[in-house]
Amino acid sequence: MRTRSILRNSTFAAGLALAFAAVPLSQAMAHDASPPMQKSADNQTVPDKAADAWITTKVKSEFGTTKGVSANDISVSTSDGVVTLTGTVSTQDEKMRAQRVAQLVKGVKSVDISGLTVGGTPPAEK
Template sequence: MRTHLIRKNLVAMGLIAAFAAAPLAQAAAQESMSKDSTNQTVPDKAADAWITAKVKSEFATTKGVDATDISVSTNDGVVTLSGHVGSAAEKTKAEQVARAVKGVKSVDTSGLTLSAGDD
């Protein structure tokens, strides 16, 4: 009878320990995942490189956008345009062209400046 009681207690303690460890393991997994989300994965970087190349090629074939004066970079689907444009209309056109590329989440044109003497 005493052996049976000890065995029940050991099983109960084992279950308690297992259930107590589960939340700790889950918390550790969530922390690990949150750290990984701040770093881009290889597929994300490849997608960003493709978006950058596609935006540049669209600029090269679009009338009213001087592709040689606009730099393009992409991070997590956010396209950043910088450089010089000849007019506000060119800046707007560049933003529209970039925004139309598949995979683009948003476009930042704050780095585009109007060339001196132009509107």
């Protein structure tokens, strides 16, 4: 009975050691098989684009749940963490509120509100 237990434990230990030895090998093979991350023409990696898409979605979501900000009249785009808001708002206060809400989203570096017009008046030309 004792030899049976020792044999079972030894077999289990050998199998466990083999499994742990295979993990680094499979990771190394998977790493070599994957192509290097390519940068697109606009110098953004895929994770950067995904982060920008997440930020855009999150800002739109925050607009939808914030009183005093009309989510339907504001377009949101993000590039390298810089959020650009365009569209029409009814008051200067709504414009500033939209900027504050967007700035509070995690990952936002800055917010450009030059494309937001108040009451249908175009933004001042520079």
